[in-house]
Amino acid sequence: MRAAVYHGPRDIRVEDRPEPELTAPTDALVRVTHTAVCGSDLWFYRGDSDRDVPSTVGHEPMGIVEAVGDDVRSVGPGDRVFAPFKISCGSCEFCRKGLHTSCTDGDGWGGDNGGAQGEKINCPHADGTLVRVPDRYADDEAALRSLLPLTDVMGTGHHAAVSAGVGAGDTCVVIGDGAVGLCGVLAARRLGAERIIAVGHHEDRLDIAREFGATATVADRGDAAVERILELTHGGAAHVLECVGAASSMDLAAAVCRPGGTVGYVGVPHGLDDGLDLFSFFGDNVTLRGGVAPVRAYAEELMADILRGTLDPAPVFTETVDLEHVADGYRAMDERAAIKVLVEV
Template sequence: MRAAVYHGPRDVRVEDVPEPELDASTDAVVRVTHTAVCGSDLWFYRGDSDREPGSTVGHEPMGIVEAVGDDVRSVEPGDRVLAPFKISCGSCEFCRKGLHTSCVDGDGWGGDNGGAQGEKVRCPHADGTLVRVPDRYADDEDALRSLLPLTDVMGTGHHAAVSAGVEEGADCVVVGDGAVGLCGVLAARRLGAERIVAVGHHEDRLELAAEFGATDVVAARGEEAVERVRQVTNGGANHVLECVGASSSMETAVEVCRPGGTVGYVGVPHGLDGGLDLFSFFGDNVTLRGGVAPVRAYAEELMADVLQGTLDPAPVFTKTVDLENVAEGYRAMDEREAIKVLVEV
């Protein structure tokens, strides 16, 4: 089969790789029809994180089930499914409490199960991982485009909002204007926030944030951003979503959080070699909650809203490529020409 393979910084190629097959009775093989390039994919693409050359890549699969093991009960061949970026058993202590990303037998996409930017994947723990799309939407391209972000960025933005404690009537600040930050705006609006301040560096992305429900946008960095947010919010907000993972974004998040408030963080930490200064959190009794988003825990409730038309993260996809041109998708995201790239397989 054809799949995207990492060969080194800024070198992703589509090549022939072995086709995944059922390996256990709890497996399913899925023919991928839609996937995406994620902002976190840019770390290995840019050489900012380690990745084994020759490895398949991608972690946001949607497709059609082709085969299932004897013990799989939740899906069958022909079903349309999507899958979170982490594989989980669905039955261990952590999965039962909604922390699927801490599954004791969890895994990621790649290796012998195939990278999600390829024609097929083998899904271990199919019952715990795969999310079945209702039959009536199985061939609805508009619905599928809106559901695909549930594999990662929409669930991650939602986790930031939940971790920050966003509730009806709340004031909140979203730090970051990438796909996760934009989905954080959607999530905050969905949870009933009255004021949503989006902070970022790109005017076009902040325009989309406004379309998604941000009541105020701040296009600034550092102390200027902090000062403008404090002006807009009369001193800061009780609920702050940190959706970048850089030291500068975390510093901004804690500085715009009111004493006693909560920062919900989902940006994967990078560039924090000097460590995180906890004194700002300590001095103002600011709570820090979050981490890697257990998007499987949120999939059904978010899918229900997407399918009834009250939630639509599809506009985060600003470029579409086919599988053979996935390298162009990486380039476009690397050069900030696209917010998020949809890959049609």
């Protein structure tokens, strides 16, 4: 099969790789039809995080089930499915609590299971991991494009909003104009927020934030951004979504969170080598909640809204490539020429 393979910083190649096979009765073999390039993929792509060379890449698969192990009950051959970025058993203590990312037998995509930016994957724990798309939407390309962000960014943005405690009538601040931040705006609107201030540095992305429901946008940096947000929120917001993971974005979140408020953080941490200054959180009794998003826990409820037409994260895909040109997709995101790249396999 063909699959994207990492060979070092800014070196992604599409190569022939062995096809994955069923290895356990709980596995499912899936032919991938859609996948994506994630902002977190850029950390190894840029050489900012370690990764084996060579190694298959990708963690946002959607496709058609080709075969299942004898113990699989929730999906069968021919079913359209998508999978979160983490593999989970669905039955351990943490999966039962909705914390699938802490599954006691969890795993990621890559290695022997094929990597998700390739033609096939083997999914361990198929019943706990795969989400089946209703048959009537199985070949609806528009619906599939809208569902694909549930593998990661839409569920992650939703986790930020839930962690920040966003509810009906609230005012919130969303920090970050990448795919996760934009999905955080969608999630805040879905949860009933009345005022949503989106913060970022790219006007084209902030335009999408407004389309997604942001009632105001802030493109300033540093102290100017803090002043503008405090002005818009009359002293700070009780609910702040941190969707970047940088030290500067965490500092901004603390600065604009109202005393007694909550910061929901989902940005993959980077640039925090000197540690995080917790004094501002401590001094104002600001709660810090979040972490890596258990997107499997949110998949069915978000899918229901997408299929009924009340939620659509598809506009985060601003470029589409085929598998053979996936390196172009990485390059576009690295150069900020694309927000998120959809890969057709």
